[in-house]
Amino acid sequence: MRRTWRQRFLTTTILGAGLFGLAASPAFAQRNPERNAYFGQTHQHTSWSLDAYIIGNTLAGPEDAYKYAIGQPIRHPAGYMIKIGRPLDFEGVTDHSEYAGMMSLANDPSSPISKLPIAQKLKAKTQQEINKVFQYLAASIAKQQPIKELTDPKVAGTVWQQNNAIADKYNKPGKFTTFCAYEWTSMPNNQNMHRNVFFKDCAKVPVAPFSALDSDKAEDLWAWMNDQRKAGNEVLAISHNANLSNGLMFPVDVDGKGRPIDSAWARERLANEPLTEIKQVKGTSETHPDLSPNDEFANFEIMNYLIGIDNSSAKLIGGYARQAYLDGLAMQDARGYNPYKFGFVGAGDSHNTAANFTQSNYFGDHGLMDATPQSRLAGRIESGMNILETGTSGLGGVWAEENTRASIFEAMQRKETFGTSGVRIKVRLFGGWEYQPEMLKQKDWVKVAYAGGVPMGGDLPAVKGKAPSFIVQAVKDPEDGNLDRIQIVKGWTKNGQTFEKIYDVAWSGGRKIDPATGKLPPVGNTVDILNATYKNTIGAVELKQVWTDPDFDPALQAVYYARVLQIPTPRWSTYDAKKLGVLPPSNVASTIQERAWTSPIWYTPSETARATASRGLTVAELKQRGAMALDEAQLKEFALGKTLKVRNTVTGKNFDILYGADGRRVVTEVADKAPSAAQSFEVMHNGVTGSTATYIIRDGQLVTTIDKTPFAVTVYKLDDKYFGARSNEFGYVNYEVEEPKIAN
Structure with a gap:
């Protein structure tokens, strides 16, 4: 006999609280005090997101997302089957909180949502009907006029409970971790201000999420998050697509409510948003060639537009992480506070219930809009987005003692995280004052590194030497390209001006830095573009180094993070062109250097050191x-x-x-x-x-x-x-x- 929606929901709830709750025993997972690298997804949409539903993803909900993440095949919105190459270690499904699940469940006869009177306005069969319903709901969001029947906690809260019960069902401590999460979708005047909100424990969550219908101001979201903590619900937020925020994501003068930024605002941001997405399907948010003209690798998966507006472009200033790091240093120096001490994760934002991480097996990100090679290579602009410029999902990496909610969440809180462009490069960064090159010959060098310094996401301790040293290690993805190099990106400030410099610190082959240009020669290129192939005959399997800052000034604020580059490999558009027997499009790169970024380590001078500086x-x-x-x-x-x-x-x-x-x-x-x-x-x-x-x-x-x-x-x-x-x-x-x- 087919179970009703209510029966399935109750069964899921019981399983989440009972059977899988027993599996959470500390003895189940082996703790590693030196921490393991875990890869996961912190940004995934399903048919429960309004925008996913209208682009053809009408059937695959949160449960399908978890099935896909653990290696089970699911159906793409276009009808064909898709399966992840390697299961993930953790995932949080982050459907938009604004009317989450309402369209999908209103059109599901087995759901109690479909029995509500308001559901009659949400039922749709044809694409034209679906678009009409979406316009009805989207208009209420844009006008900040909630539909009471849908935002009633008895309705919205029921969907939230179902979301959390599904997460509990698939949570298997030690093997696969799920989070109760959602996306807060603020988008004033088409400017992306979205945050993904994660709870540490699915047993300690609110009755319903705080959505952009409650407020589209981040300051109000933070206040709500503070109240959640007071109620015992530990929570954090991850900002994303700063590159599409039109410069609003990282302000320096006024906040989202037009008030002057001050130390209280900085404290609120630091307490609530420890992380940001460095790369996802709608581009990277590290830096831009116009912001970093001397960074030869700045032009990586760049997208710049306002969501929903064709032929638009967004402001650069205030929209990229590296510049935010630099401005944060200057704010600390001039005003005594730094709101921008956040770490990195990579993530997806795929609206297919499934994310694709490999260039060679790309199946699009946006339902029926880009479901085939033909549609992807057609050069279409949809909602301001150039389909050709979209990319594979990024991946979030954490260094945690074990694969459990508590351990992974705590790693995100302390920012011991890294992001990748989708590949599984493992990278670590430590900073201290007494690291020596000989350390890397020791088997227990990681233990020594923790004992003598701080990992990425941390602050260097008080000065003990002439200049800080950093240990950086990167290990290639075993199923992808070899490694080209590791770079340390440094930023600093003096008298309100900000500066950056990129150091090549470890690289493959016998290359030498050109003394005239200061540049390391390219690693080479083995890509056969017409056949969409490459050879792993160049590059390295592992790179590691102890590097000491040669330009250190103890009187100046500074920030350091590592960037790892692979050798060139074919981009997804080149693989698609090969499948169709056509030349790759000329308006996007045919090759790509996949990469990873660590969270930074910060240096703050003591008052004694600051006193020695020549102040402006x-x-x-x-x-x-x-x-x-x-x-x-x-x-x-x-x-x-x-x-x-x-x-x-x-x-x-x-x-x-x-x-x-x-x-x-x-x-x-x-x-x-x-x-x-x-x-x-x-x-x-x-x-x-x-x-x-x-x-x-x-x-x-x-x-x-x-x-x-x-x-x-x-x-x-x-x-x-x-x-x-x-x-x-x-x-x-x-x-x-x-x-x-x-x-x-």
Whole structure:
């Protein structure tokens, strides 16, 4: 006899609380104090998400997601069977909390949701009917007008309980871990501000999730999370797709409610959001070529648009993790707090109930929109998204004592995590003051590393040596390409300016860094593009190194994280082209260098060390000396149509800046050599030699817009000297300006 929905739900609940609860005995799982690497998915949608349902994923719900994750075949929305190559270690299904499950369950005759009067408005058979229902629900979300019959805790709470019972059913401590989780889907004006919310214990969860229907402000989500902890429900949030946030994900001036950012806001963010997604199907959020022009590997799976708007683009400033790390250092230095000490995970955001992690077996991410090679290579734009630019799911990695909810959750809390582009590279990073190269010859080097320093996600202890050392190890995915190199990405700040530099610290083969360019030669390329094949005849199986920062200044804030690159392999679009017997598309890369990123390690100077630093001049100090800002009329007379000679007092670099009468600003660097990698962030803001940008004189400031973000310079006069202060340098006056000359 076929069981009813209620019978299935009760059985699932009993199993979750009973049989699998017994399996949670500590004796069941072997604890490793030196921790194991576990790979999992922290961002997965099923038919219970509204947007997944309207693109054809109408049948496969949360239970199917867990079946897929543990290695069982399930049906793709297009009808064919799919199966994961290697089961995951953990997963949290994160369906959108806004009307989660309502469309799917309203159209399921066995569900009690389908018996509700409101369900008649949600029932749909044809795609046209489905779209109409979606518009009805989406409009209520956009207008912040909840449909009471669907948000009633007796209704929404029942679906949430079913979600959690399914998670409990598949949770097998020591073998496969599930989490009670969901996605909070804030999207003001099509700007992505989403967070995935995870609970530590499915027995300690709220009656219903907090959704964007309750509030689309992250500050309100954090307040709700704080209340959950007070009630005994341990919870954390993971932000994602900062690259599509239009610069809102990592602000430095005002919060989501328009209030000035302060130390209390920073504490709230740190307490609630320990992690962010570094890579998922809608692009990477590490950095962008315009933000890091000297990073030769910055142009990796870049996507930049506003969700739902075709031919759109999002602001870069405030939308990438590396820049957030740098701004956080400057905020700590200037204001005494850093809201951006978060770690990395990789994740999927697939709406197929299943995520694909390998380029060679790609089956799309968005239901029927990209279910076939033909549809994927057609170059379609859907909801602002270029299908060709979407990618495989990222993977989250954690270093935990055992494969259990408590251990994995605690690893996420302490940020001992890493993200990959989908491959199973294992990478570790430790930081300390006394690590020596000989350590890596010891069998117990990991134990020694923990004892003598901190793992990724941590803060370096007080200074004990001249410069910190870092132990980094990467082991290749046994079923994918060999390793090219390990890099350490360093960021630091001085007097409100931020800098970055990338160090190659371990690499395969006999390559040597070019002393003229400071670059390591490419690893090579064995990819046969026409046949979509490659050879693992180059690269390394494992790379590890003890590296000491050669440019360390104990007086300056700093952040370090590791990035691991594989050798080039074919991208999914190249595999698809081979299947169809056509040439790979020319507007996306034919090859890809898969990679992994560790969470950072931070260095904060002591007050004694800070006292030894040469501190810059601040706006407040300049005003105290009697300086006056030029007003609009004075500024026009001073700069319009003239070339200003500007000296950056932090770097010592000199620029000629022409503020043309035509509203174009031209920057020319006065230097004997090209800018160094360490100065790349400064170059981005000030412009490289010969670069142009539009500007206006407004409210007594020279306002230049770069990548849709305005940067303002205020010019001050003190006696017969002129000084410039940029709006993005946290109250410092870092520019000396000579008397201008009239342009020809």
